[in-house]
Amino acid sequence: MEMSRREPDNAVTPAISVMLLVLLTAIIAIIMYAFIYGIPGGLEKSAFIAAEAGVDEINGTEFLTISHRGGDEVFLNGSGAARGIPIDIRTTAAGGGPVLAGADYPVTWKAGQVLYLYNTPSGPKITIDRLTAAEGTGFPAGDLELVIIDTNAEVRVFGSTFAISGNGQGSTFHMLTLEAEPVQGGSVAGEGNYSHGAGIPVIATQKEGYRFVKWTEAGEEISIDSNFTYTMPDRDVSLIAFFEPGPIPVTYSAFWPLDEGTGAIASDRAGSYDGSIINPNWIECQDRGYLLFDGSTSYVNIEGNPNLKPVSAVSFEAWVYPTEYKTAKVIQMRDWDGHGLDLNLWKGWQGGVNHGPGAKTTIDWAPSDANRRPDLFTWYHLALVYDNATLKLYVDGVLEKSQPLTGALHIWSFNPPIRIGSEGGDGHKFFKGSIANVGYSTDAFTAAEIAAQAATPPGGCPPEVHFTAVPAHGQIPLTVSFTDTSTRMPYAWSWDFGDGNTSAEQNPVHTYESAGTYTVTLQATNIFGTASRTQEDLIHAEGVIEPGNLLINPAFSGTLGERPDSWQGTSRITSEAVNGNNIVMDISDGGGFLRQSVDGIETDKAYTLSFYAKKNGTINSGWSQLAFYDDKDKYIDACVIVHNFDEVIQDDWQIFEGTCHTIPANTGSIRVEIIRGLGTTGTDALFIHSPVLVAG
Incomplete structure (x- = not known):
């Protein structure tokens, strides 16, 4: 019988012994690495540095000297060095927050080495060169705190505060x-x-x-x-x-800003589908033009195109400024039975799409059991979106109403037109107000695109108010015709004539019954607001002159095209008249004049000359005066009423007046002289009416 030998239980094979030896060696290596460099992701070994620091200076520029007296090898974090434990060196100066020092090259710091901390316009830096530190700006006067941080363990390994005199340039x-x-x-x-x-x-x-x-x-x-x-x-x-x-969404198939300011073409800025503006009215503002819709005839027509026919999605958007409550179309494809955005007389903003004959779905922003009208004279951003799942109505970027809806949109056998401000030229559903930035797409706008477009409304601007008054000067009763010349389509006017009377007419006629100087104000209103203009002391209504004091005839009587009776000079009577007084016009180019002599002068009286004048074009010179002559018609002296017309005369009538208080003792006659002086050529002219000379 064969016997087998059983090995002892505690026996270890050579292979197992080798494995145990390798494992033990690895454990020892990990422990040593952790002791030196710390355990990644776990507890870190804190750096040990026996450091010493102090203030140094060269030529008055102060910096810090930091000596490594013993301990771990470290490197300046972020400098590009790779050996040792990473550290941060931070400073705090002049009450500011902690600032991290940097370096222009890798910095490794070990026992026996010295670092220099110096200041620069871009902040503190570390160098190993003392002369480089001396080229810094210096630190500002006061306490300077120095801190060295072990970056891995976030442990402070050194800290101290130093007094800086601030003798250098300094930096706060x-x-x-x-x-x-x-x-x-x-x-x-x-x-x-x-x-x-x-x-x-x-x-x-x-x-x-x-x-x-x-x-x-x-x-x-x-x-x-x-x-x-x-x-x-x-x-x-x-x-x-x-x-x-951001910019307009890229999903536009067409975009009509309606900002041209003039003309009858509505340009498509996203494609090539320009529209025709029927009966255009424009308000031109600083930022853009605004198209006005009159509520009865105005609209924009965009001819049908197969590329604009929607299939399973469609989007409309527009900025809308209503000025009247009425059922009207904002933007519509085809007619009443098509797709588009509307204004309903009672329900307010609404929109709908058509899935087939008699199958139009409409939603509005009003509650189901109530009406809801928008405010007039206010900008609204409207958007209607159908995405083959839901029909949505947005007002000012907010989803006001939605309804589940699916299926392809109705495809007409023809290419339906798109109309803005009406459903067509047949007199139905014309919008009144302004519409701007009209967008259309055969895709569905996103909520973000709608919100972006709704963020900034258009502007608009009130009228630029201007007006004229003819005549602005004359004897009472003085009847003046006022003409509104304002721009930007005003539709309402309010006049204040300055004498307690007013008018709401656009071009009123008003009579001033009392003598005086009057300031006139016109207030004009368009759809965007109200503005006014005031002309100070515009109207000069003169009292009746007593016949005994009237020394010259203010009527400038005579024959049209000839000089006025009893006057000498080159000026001629024009076809224009003011309050029955003819106007003379001087168009000579070599020194025109107007002159009349008055005899029987009383030297103990003052003499006042007044007249009205305006210019056309350029007046180079000119003056008016009373020239005094003795009984032998010899010139004695002159009293100047106006000097240099070219510096004071305007394009509208204004009064010129002057009084001569001291008359030479031997004066026998006065010559009233209104002189153009050195004139210009062409159509430039000086106009005069109602000359009056009185003795007082």
Whole structure:
């Protein structure tokens, strides 16, 4: 019988012995690594450094000397070095926050070595060269705190505070704060503590649906680049990055801003489907033109095109400014039975799509058991979206109403037109007000696209008010014709004539019964607002002159095209008249004049000359005067009433008046002289009416 030998239970084979030896060696290696470098992801070994630091200076520039007296080998975190335990060296100066020191090259620090901490315009730095440290700016006067941090374990391994005299140039640290406006528009980066003069890269990153606009400081624009280098001033500062909703969605099949300001073409800015404007009325503002719809004849017609026919999705949007409650179309494909956005007399904003003959689905923003009208003279952003699952109505970017709906849209056998402001030229459902930024797509707009477009409404502007008054001067009763010359389509007017009387007519005629000077104000209103203009002292209504004091005839009587009776000169009577007084016009180009002599002068009286004048074109010179002559018709002296017409005369009638108080004792006659002087050529002219000379 064969017997087998049983091995003892505690026997170990050579293979197992080798495995145990390898395992033991690995454990010892891990323990040694952890002791030296720490355990990754777990407890870290704190660096041990016997450090010593002090203030040094060269030529008055102060810096810190930091000596490694013994302990672990370390390296400056972020410098690019790879051996040892990473450390941060931080400083705090002049009441600022902690600032991390950097380096221009890899820095490894071990026992026996010296580091130098010095200041620069871009912040503190570390070097191993003492002369480089002396080329810094120096630290500001005051306490300077130095801290060395074990980066792995986040343990402070050295710290001390030093007194800095500030003999060097110095550099103070200030806080740079960055903000995004609006917050949802984007993010900003680069905030922190920086020294005076430091160049800081600041970065603005836009979010979806927004675009960067500008950086501002204290309300002033400083850059239109989203990423730029900002130079730190000697103070705390806050910068704001502004964002705005991004460009129009790329899903537009056509986009008609209706901003041309003139003409009868509505340009498609997203495609090639321009429209024709029927009976256009425009208001031209600083930012853009605005198309007015009169509620009875105005609309935009876009001819049908197979590329604009929707199949399973469609979207409409527009900014709408109603000025009258009525059932009207905002944008409509085909006629009443097509797709589009509407204004209902009672339910307000609504929209619908057609799935087939007699199968139109409409939703509105009103509650099911009530009416809801929009405010007049207010911008609304409207959007209607059908995506083959739901019909949605948005007002001002908010989903107001939705209804589950599926199926293909009705496909007409022809190419239906798109109309804005009406369903056609047949007198039905014309919109009154303004419509702008009309968008259309054969896809479904997203909620984000609608919100972006609804974020910024159009502007609009009130009238630019102007008016004329003819005549603006004359004897009472003075009847004046006022003419409104305002722009930007005013539809209401309010006049204040300055004498207690008013008018709501566009072009009123008003009579001033009492002598005086009157200020006139016109207030005009268009669909966007009200503006006014005041002309100070516009109307001069003169009292009746006593016949005994009237020394010359103000009527300028005579024959049309000839000089007025009893006057000498080159001026001629025109066809225009003011209050029965003819007007003379001087168009000579070599020194025209108008002159009349008055005899029987009393030297103890004052003499006042007044007349009305205006210009056309350029008047190069000219004056008016009373010239005094003795009994032998010899010139004695002159009293100037107006000097240099070219400096004072305007394009509208104004009164010129002057009084001569001292008359030479031997004066026998006065010559009234209204002189053009050195004239110009062409159509330039000086106009005069109602000359009056009185003795007082």
